[in-house]
Amino acid sequence: MSARQFSIIMSVALLAVSSSATFAANKPLKVFILVGQSNMQGQAKVTTLAGLAMDPETKPLHDKLVDENGKPRVLENVYIAAFSGDGGNKGKPISNTEKHGKLTVGYGGNTEDAEKLGPELGFGVTMYENLKEPILLIKTSWGGKSLLVDFRPPSAGTAPLPADKVEKLKAENKLEEELTVQKEKSGRYYRMMVEHVKKVLADPRKYCPAYDPKAGYEIAGFAWFQGFNDLVGPYPPIDPNGGRKAGKDYSEYGRLLAGFIRDVRKDLSVPNLPFAIGVLGVGGKSPGENTMLFRKAMAAPAGMDEFKGTVKAVNTADFWDEKLGELDVRGSLTSPKGARHVQQGKYADLRKKLAPLQAEYEAASGKDARAKREELKKKMTDIIYTPEEQEYLRRNKSNAGYHYLGSAKTYSQIGKALAEALIGLGKETLK
16 A cells, blocks of 8 residues: 555545544434424515624624625534425415425525525524534424414313304304314414424434434424414403403413423423423513513413423513614604504604605505605605614514514524523533
């Protein structure tokens, strides 16, 4: 054997040893499950990744997600299998889409939109940096789904029908029919979630080429990010005689979420599966009373003795962009209808300046009405915002408030926090 041949063989051998050390050979593949509704789907457009670079605190995260040419990175050794879809409401058929590959932008929305992202990017890059070995994310998320009905855990049984609806159905002789429908609807998305997870784990190598059958896999963490449909759902008032101002009693949500955690652990055969709860944070530091009450109910399981050290609540309100939220509220002043939702005493001077333009906007008619309205809207926008504020909106906002304003900065920070929560709960297994 020549010296050159020996050198080549030794180089290959060293490379193999290096790769084994880097990816912790013979260790089970770590699998993380991400579940929720539209905010777990993620409704941020790729253009809002630029918002992370505008804040010194999130610039380092930006650089992990975006390359030097401004293009979203493809995260090597982080794989994702995402399941989502539409329908299931008002008689529309449920559609399911599957998308898998290396983690990058395009696994947001219902997985068919290549331009959206959610918490998965911040989660994946953070978890990989911690483990430094290949990981697999399984994300199942459907918009507009509640825990009360859609994700209802099996142990909770069928979701009850509202009392007034029961009486109406009885009178129409349709109660039995509706109870059958309700039984099928209750927990439908819980069952789909478990089905999708088991489908992936039946053939991990299809979704993660780095999977070693001899080493197997380990379900190492579960992140739950949901809540808006329950916030506005049919929960009873705290005081039946207090009207809407009394606030809602969301304690049932906390009970259902505790049952959800138990059932997930049972169905996936992981008795102490680390579980992170992304507590609904829309509205940030100044939400309405019901939102505050709901947040408390969401976080409740983390305080239960049986879940001590294995369940953690993550306050996603910490990542709400307060500046962007204020700009969004101010923007509603361009529409008389939207302005009615803003406190009357707020922005009084702006309201006076906008009033004549709003009157012109409402009065515009004829074939040139559309162009006229666009011109007037631009004038109102220039009154409401400075050029710098308009640029901030352009780089950060791509959706409505209940979707965290479609901000990649917010979603990515939430994903990072959920990963960090699981790392803390995982102790030695995730270090």
